[in-house]
Amino acid sequence: MLEALWDRRALLVSGKGGVGKTTLAAALAVAAARAGRTVLLAELAPEEDGPSPLAARVGARQAGPQVTRVRPGLHFVRLSAAEGHRHFLERALPARWLADAALRTRALRRFLEAGPALREMGLMYQLLALLRRTRPDGRFVHPLTVVDLPATGHALALAALPQRVLSLMPGGPIGRDVREGLDFLQDAARTAMVLASLPEPLPVSEALTVAAELRRLELPLSAAVLNRMPEDPFTPESRAALHRMLAAHGPHQGWRELERLERARAASVRLSRALRAPLLTLPELHATGPALVEALAEGFAPHPEHAPWQEALP
Numbered sequence: 001m002l003e004a005l006w007d008r009r010a011l012l013v014s015g016k017g018g019v020g021k022t023t024l025a026a027a028l029a030v031a032a033a034r035a036g037r038t039v040l041l042a043e044l045a046p047e048e049d050g051p052s053p054l055a056a057r058v059g060a061r062q063a064g065p066q067v068t069r070v071r072p073g074l075h076f077v078r079l080s081a082a083e084g085h086r087h088f089l090e091r092a093l094p095a096r097w098l099a100d101a102a103l104r105t106r107a108l109r110r111f112l113e114a115g116p117a118l119r120e121m122g123l124m125y126q127l128l129a130l131l132r133r134t135r136p137d138g139r140f141v142h143p144l145t146v147v148d149l150p151a152t153g154h155a156l157a158l159a160a161l162p163q164r165v166l167s168l169m170p171g172g173p174i175g176r177d178v179r180e181g182l183d184f185l186q187d188a189a190r191t192a193m194v195l196a197s198l199p200e201p202l203p204v205s206e207a208l209t210v211a212a213e214l215r216r217l218e219l220p221l222s223a224a225v226l227n228r229m230p231e232d233p234f235t236p237e238s239r240a241a242l243h244r245m246l247a248a249h250g251p252h253q254g255w256r257e258l259e260r261l262e263r264a265r266a267a268s269v270r271l272s273r274a275l276r277a278p279l280l281t282l283p284e285l286h287a288t289g290p291a292l293v294e295a296l297a298e299g300f301a302p303h304p305e306h307a308p309w310q311e312a313l314p
């Protein structure tokens with residue numbers, strides 16, 4: 001079912017804050033590793049220091065810019081701007097005097113003055129370097145990379161970065177690298193953007209805004225995930241009976257829960273109608289941390305209300 005996603009080179013999990021991106025990225029990577037894929041789980045965090053929520057979710061002992069093995073088929077890395085800058089300089093400036101000369105050029109100065117972009121540029125460079133890495137026999141070291149993107153603002157800034165950099169320096173090795181990165185991100189055969197949301201009106205509105213932004217940046221939205229869908233214990237008959245009872249006797253204790261269920265159903269219908277992408281629904285589970293990740297990885301399955309997502313995949 002998820003094969004179409006596993007066959008991509010990169011899955012980028014995006015979404016607004018707190019919707020479950022880190023959990024989802026970890027669960028996708030664990031599920032892909034279980035399906036026999038070799039997976040690199042990459043964290044692109046707003047902060048590069050301090051504890052790594054993603055590493056903790058999969059039980060990775062180290063969270064740094066060097067790739068570490070978590071278990072068979074699953075590796076972990078925390079993308080680092082500094083590591084990316086190293087790749088960037090190595091590629092662009094093979095000698096010190098060249099670096100000095102380059103630093104005197106107006107284009108590079110303008111680029112450096114762009115400020116925060118430099119960090120995003122470094123992160124993108126490290127990601128590209130990892131994606132490009134090959135074994136002596138020509139196969140990719142990391143055939144599938146799952147990236148946990150930070151809350152959407154940052155993720156979109158990263159995605160918009162290549163276009164910004166290209167407008168500053170369209171030619172030369174940096175321009176070529178950035179063009180390659182942009183081609184990679186925009187190529188639906190290699191990259192899948194996975195957009196996470198919660199089944200509530202506001203998060204769905206936010207997810208639709210993100211989806212529009214992804215379209216504007218020509219990034220391929222491959223699947224949306226409605227996370228933490230409450231369990232619906234009702235059959236259509238029992239639901240209708242409950243509504244009749246509530247109409248006759250007024251609200252009672254379970255009313256809020258029922259309302260939440262109705263909102264979740266409406267949110268799911270709205271999201272699947274508005275997006276031209278398959279929708280996967282994940283349940284609200286009574287677990288946290290690695291146990292939650294393992295349970296979600298185990299149970300990836302489409303919500304019965306929606307077309308099975310493998311049918312809707314291109």
Ligand SMILES: Nc1ncnc2c1ncn2[C@@H]1O[C@H](COP(=O)(O)OP(=O)(O)OP(=O)(O)O)[C@@H](O)[C@H]1O
Nearest residue numbers: 016017018019020021022023151228283284285288
């Ligand atoms: N399906 C689920 N069932 C129950 N709890 C969940 C589920 N998915 C996520 N959670 C919980 O929701 C919280 C937020 O999840 P997570 O950290 O993955 O979100 P996030 O989008 O990465 O957040 P941030 O934007 O802060 O990085 C966590 O406490 C997590 O355990």
Ligand SMILES: [Mg+2]
Nearest residue numbers: 021022023053
């Ligand atoms: Mg997170």
